[in-house]
Each structure stands twice: as C-alpha cells, then as structure tokens.
Amino acid sequence: MKTRKKRLVEIYVWELPVRFFHWLNALCILILCITGFIIADPPAIMTETEANFSYWFGIIRFIHFVAAFIFFFNFIFRLYWGFAGNRYARWNNFVPLKKAQWKEIWEVIKVDVLMIKNKPVDSIGHNALACIIYLGVFCAFLLQSITGFGLYAKMSESIFPKLFAWTIPLMGGGLVAREIHHSLMWFFILFALIHVYLVFYHDYIEQRGEASSIIGGWKFIEEEIAEREEVEEKAEIITQAARKDE
Amino acid sequence: MKNKRLTIYEECQQKGISRREFLKICTTVAALIGVESSGIAQVVNALETKPRLPIIWLHLQECTCCSESFIRAYHPTVGNLLFDSISLDYTDTLMAASGEQAEACKEDTMQKYWGEYLLLIEGSIPTKDEAYCCIAGQSAKQIVEKCAAGAKAIIAWGNCASAGCVQAANPNPTGAKPAHKLIQGKPLINVQGCPPIADVMIGVIVYILTYDRIPQLDALGRPKMFYNRRVHDTCYRRANFDAGLFVESFDDENAKRGYCLYKVGCKGPSTYNSCGIIRWNESTSYPIQSGHPCLGCSEEGFWDKGPFYKRLPDIHGFGIEATADQIGLAVGTATIGGIAIHAVATNVRKKKLIENNEEEGDIL
Numbered sequence: 001m002k003t004r005k006k007r008l009v010e011i012y013v014w015e016l017p018v019r020f021f022h023w024l025n026a027l028c029i030l031i032l033c034i035t036g037f038i039i040a041d042p043p044a045i046m047t048e049t050e051a052n053f054s055y056w057f058g059i060i061r062f063i064h065f066v067a068a069f070i071f072f073f074n075f076i077f078r079l080y081w082g083f084a085g086n087r088y089a090r091w092n093n094f095v096p097l098k099k100a101q102w103k104e105i106w107e108v109i110k111v112d113v114l115m116i117k118n119k120p121v122d123s124i125g126h127n128a129l130a131c132i133i134y135l136g137v138f139c140a141f142l143l144q145s146i147t148g149f150g151l152y153a154k155m156s157e158s159i160f161p162k163l164f165a166w167t168i169p170l171m172g173g174g175l176v177a178r179e180i181h182h183s184l185m186w187f188f189i190l191f192a193l194i195h196v197y198l199v200f201y202h203d204y205i206e207q208r209g210e211a212s213s214i215i216g217g218w219k220f221i222e223e224e225i226a227e228r229e230e231v232e233e234k235a236e237i238i239t240q241a242a243r244k245d246e
Numbered sequence: 247m248k249n250k251r252l253t254i255y256e257e258c259q260q261k262g263i264s265r266r267e268f269l270k271i272c273t274t275v276a277a278l279i280g281v282e283s284s285g286i287a288q289v290v291n292a293l294e295t296k297p298r299l300p301i302i303w304l305h306l307q308e309c310t311c312c313s314e315s316f317i318r319a320y321h322p323t324v325g326n327l328l329f330d331s332i333s334l335d336y337t338d339t340l341m342a343a344s345g346e347q348a349e350a351c352k353e354d355t356m357q358k359y360w361g362e363y364l365l366l367i368e369g370s371i372p373t374k375d376e377a378y379c380c381i382a383g384q385s386a387k388q389i390v391e392k393c394a395a396g397a398k399a400i401i402a403w404g405n406c407a408s409a410g411c412v413q414a415a416n417p418n419p420t421g422a423k424p425a426h427k428l429i430q431g432k433p434l435i436n437v438q439g440c441p442p443i444a445d446v447m448i449g450v451i452v453y454i455l456t457y458d459r460i461p462q463l464d465a466l467g468r469p470k471m472f473y474n475r476r477v478h479d480t481c482y483r484r485a486n487f488d489a490g491l492f493v494e495s496f497d498d499e500n501a502k503r504g505y506c507l508y509k510v511g512c513k514g515p516s517t518y519n520s521c522g523i524i525r526w527n528e529s530t531s532y533p534i535q536s537g538h539p540c541l542g543c544s545e546e547g548f549w550d551k552g553p554f555y556k557r558l559p560d561i562h563g564f565g566i567e568a569t570a571d572q573i574g575l576a577v578g579t580a581t582i583g584g585i586a587i588h589a590v591a592t593n594v595r596k597k598k599l600i601e602n603n604e605e606e607g608d609i610l
Contacts, residue, residue, distance in 0.1 A: 041509070044492060045490065047500060048499070051485035052485065054489045058489070115591055115595040151516075173516060173546055175551045179558060183573075186570060186573070189574065190581055194581060194585070197588075197589075205599055
C-alpha cells in the first residue's frame with residue numbers, strides 16, 4: 001500500500017463567493033460561446049416555412065443576452081470581492097506592483113513552463129503568473145462586455161446597455177466591435193483549454209487537491225509553508241493595526 | 247440701395263404657384279424632416295420669410311453618384327422647390343457655365359454671401375500629394391479651406407466626404423481624407439451613404455433652411471433623424487432573421503423565398519441608414535429588397551471590412567487572409583498540441599518529484 005509521508009494541513013483558500021463566481025462564470029461563458037457561435041454562423045436547420053411559425057434564432061439570441069447580463073454582474077460582484085474577500089481573493093494579488101510578484105512570475109515560468117527547475121513554487125492561492133494572466137482575463141471580460149452591450153444597445157430600451165453605446169463609434173463602428181467580440185471569444189476558449197489542463201497538471205504533480213479545491217474550497221498545504229503563511233498573515237494584521245493606531 | 251432678396255414664397259408667387267399649392271409644399275417638407283403637424287407653421291414661416299439659400303457644391307475626388315442620387319429626389323414638387331428655394335450657384339457638373347465663368351460664379355457667391363452660404367462637399371481630399379485633385383489651378387485642399395472659411399455650415403455628401411470611401415481604402419494611395427479631418431470650427435454634417443438617399447440629402451438641406459441650424463448629429467456626425475436606426479431593425483426581412491430562416495447562397499430556394507441575407511454577408515446589423523424606411527427611386531426598392539445584402543455603405547471604412555459576402559471581415563496581415571474562426575481554430579489546435587507535449591514532458595522531468603510524494607509506507 002502506498003502512503004504519503006508529507007505532513008499536510010488543510011487551508012480554506014477559496015471562499016464560497018469565489019467558488020460561486022467561478023462556476024457561474026464558467027457556465028455563462030459556456031452558454032455565451034455556444035450561443036455566440038450559433039449567432040455568428042446560424043445552422044440551416046429550417047427551410048420551406050413561413051417566418052411567423054418560429055422564433056428559434058430569436059430565442060438563441062435571447063439566451064445569449066440573458067447570459068451576458070448574468071456574466072457581467074457576476075464579474076462586477078467578483079471585483080467587489082477583490083476588496084472584501086480573504087487574502088487569496090484580494091485585488092493586490094492580481095496587480096503585480098511588488099518586486100516579489102515579478103520574481104515569482106519568472107520562477108513559475110522556470111518551474112512549470114520551461115521545466116528547467118524542479119522545486120515547486122510555494123504559493124497557496126494563485127501563483128503570480130496565474131494572477132497576471134487573470135488580470136488579462138479580467139480586461140478581456142471588460143472589453144467583451146463593452147463590445148457586447150455596445151452592440152446590444154440599439155435593440156434595447158433600457159438605460160444600462162445604452163451606457164456602453166458611445167464606445168462603438170470610438171472603435172470604428174459596429175463591424176469592428178463585432179470582430180473584436182468574436183475574436184475575444186476565441187481567447188476565452190484558448191484560456192479555458194490551458195486553464196483546465198494546468199489545474200490537472202498542478203493536481204498531478206503537487207497533490208494538494210488543486211482540482212477539488214474549487215468545489216470545496218480547501219487545499220492541502222505542507223506544514224512548513226502553512227506556518228510561514230500564518231506568521232506572515234499575523235504580521236500583516238499587526239502592521240495594519242499599528243497603522244490604524246497612528 | 248441694397249438689392250432686396252426675394253423670399254422663397256415671393257419667388258413662388260412670381261412663378262404662379264398658388265397659396266394652396268405653397269402650403270401643400272410646406273406640409274410635404276414638414277413630413278420629410280419629420281416634424282408633427284404643429285410644426286408646419288414653422289416651416290411655412292421659414293419659407294415665407296427667408297430668401298433662397300446660396301449654395302456652393304464642390305466636386306473633389308468622387309464619382310458623382312451623390313449628385314446622381316440627389317437629382318432623383320422622388321417627390322418632384324420638393325425637388326422643384328429645392329431647385330427654386332436653394333440657389334445652386336456653383337456645381338461644376340450641373341451648371342451651364344464653364345471655365346473662367348464658372349469660377350467667377352463661385353467667387354461672386356463667396357463675396358456676396360460671405361458667412362451665409364452653405365458649402366456642400368462631394369468627394370474626399372488628397373493629402374499625400376495635393377496635385378492628385380486640382381480644379382482651375384487650385385488643389386482640392388486649397389479650395390476646401392477657402393470655401394469653408396465663409397460658409398455658414400458644411401454638408402459632407404456621401405462616404406467620400408464623410409469617411410474617405412474607396413479612395414481612402416487600404417493602401418489609400420492619394421492619402422484621401424474626409425472633410426471633417428481638414429475643417430475645424432464650422433458646423434459640419436456627414437450625410438453618409440454611397441450615395442446617400444436623395445430624400446435624406448434634401449431633408450437635411452430643408453432642415454437647415456427651416457430652422458436655421460443643423461440637425462442633431464450622432465457620434466459620427468450623421469443627422470440622427472435619418473441615421474438613428476439600423477438597417478437591420480427596419481428591414482422587412484427581419485422576421486426571417488428571428489425565425490432563423492437564412493439564404494445560404496444567392497441561387498438557392500431560400501433566396502427566392504426572400505429569407506434573411508445575414509449569412510451571405512448582410513451588414514445591416516451594424517449599419518445605420520434609412521434604406522429600409524425611405525428606400526430608393528420613388529420608394530421603389532433598396533438593395534435588400536432586391537435580394538442583395540447590405541454593404542454597410544453608410545459606415546466608416548466599409549471597403550476594408552470586406553469581403554462583402556461574408557459575415558465576419560477578413561483579418562489582414564496573416565500572410566493569407568483569414569477569418570477569426572480560422573485563426574482561432576489554428577491557435578486552438580496548436581494549444582492542444584502544446585498541452586500534449588507539456589504533459590509528456592511533465593512525466594519525464596518531474597518523475598522524481600511525483601515519486602517522492604508517493605513513498606512506500608505501512609498503514610494499518
């Protein structure tokens with residue numbers, strides 16, 4: 001029988017709101033991609049009929065628009081959680097302002113991408129490379145929302161999509177916006193491919209329960225790393241408190 | 247004593263147009279620019295009190311399709327009225343005078359009505375080498391700058407003057423630029439289309455004549471009253487779009503049934519124009535009604551966003567022309583290949599690490 005000799009502790013990394021965002025977001029993107037493909041190139045499933053007997057393309061578009069609204073507000077909620085959430089969900093993870101973050105990015109490239117180094121990177125939440133890529137993904141979310149709602153504005157009476165309408169002429173018209181919107185969809189598809197693979201990869205070589213952590217929220221972390229993290233967290237709390245006292 | 251200029255109504259009287267006829271004309275005009283019945287009085291008042299509007303119409307780098315469209319305004323009374331109520335003092339293609347006489351006409355109008363005349367520009371302006379377009383020894387740029395200085399307002403006819411049209415399409419050999427990029431500090435209206443609809447052209451002029459101000463414009467400088475709605479939303483084939491009934495190719499059964507032209511490249515969903523409402527040639531038809539997809543001719547740079555018969559534009563600069571889907575598929579395949587290689591490499595390079603984690607041991 002095989003057993004592990006490592007001493008691990010469990011750390012609650014992904015809080016419920018983060019997990020909720022993740023899965024709702026995944027579902028929305030899946031629906032948006034499928035309906036998006038159909039809208040871009042509708043299949044010829046109907047012929048020899050009058051238009052007044054069906055509305056299937058209208059329904060596909062309706063699903064796309066509803067999913068888009070859920071996607072957008074879910075995204076806004078995640079931005080909020082970047083300020084309210086725990087240290088693994090905090091906004092400053094995603095913005096590489098510190099030198100240590102850039103150092104870790106390079107470290108991750110060496111260990112996981114180029115595989116010229118073997119010692120795993122000790123990050124508990126996202127590693128720094130993942131974070132900077134998520135920053136790009138968030139920008140893509142924003143751009144996708146702007147182009148999408150901008151194009152949608154003319155079909156709508158409500159105020160919200162109209163807030164985005166002004167961006168379309170800036171891009172050079174609806175055709176360009178449509179092209180950006182369509183190309184970004186491919187970015188999401190490519191991202192999803194690599195994202196899922198990397199989850200499997202980390203789970204396989206690090207055995208910290210990476211894949212299941214986004215369901216339950218807990219990760220298995222080596223005792224020493226967890227202790228170091230605890231000390232860091234306490235130090236942060238103390239310095240924050242000290243700053244408040246001043 | 248200063249020569250008193252006759253008002254439009256007075257000129258109508260001289261031509262033997264009755265009061266009843268005149269009011270009919272006013273009502274038509276009001277309907278054209280989209281005011282409700284309470285606004286007719288304003289139109290009547292304007293035409294009763296205002297003299298004819300002096301107009302200089304410049305022809306630069308263009309094909310004259312805007313002029314061709316303009317002279318086909320479908321309501322003859324309105325057409326007549328306009329030729330009587332505006333004073334088309336200078337337009338090289340239509341005027342009787344030629345050569346020095348024609349140029350003298352322009353100079354004369356500019357001097358006499360400095361700050362009052364309307365400048366209509368048809369065509370784009372070359373900037374790479376101004377010699378590409380010269381009239382009477384002056385370059386297009388010089389002429390535009392000179393005429394614009396004394397104009398009350400400027401109307402840029404068609405896609406050439408509004409966005410550069412085909413001359414400005416890649417690689418733009420003459421460096422063609424639309425009017426709004428060269429003229430600053432003057433009210434300028436982009437009457438888009440290639441060509442614009444005749445009745446839209448007339449509607450804009452009548453609006454200026456009636457209200458003495460330019461109409462409300464959208465973000466691209468087009469009058470909102472004519473360019474506020476998408477061709478797609480005013481299309482009589484829209485029901486087919488919502489029902490998912492599409493023409494697959496131009497010679498199929500679906501084309502004969504008049505299904506939606508979305509899949510053969512119709513740019514209606516991103517084009518703002520009145521084609522679906524006002525239509526062309528006495529409201530007879532418009533491209534989509536004739537079974538041809540909208541090319542999006544009232545949008546900036548529509549030549550470069552082709553091909554016309556495909557829904558998504560080609561992306562240039564990839565050696566071969568490709569659509570986003572082809573590129574996406576290629577990059578996706580490469581990604582999956584990369585993942586496979588990485589997965590194999592992981593098992594080779596990280597073998598020890600994985601084995602270290604799985605040390606043999608006893609457990610009860």
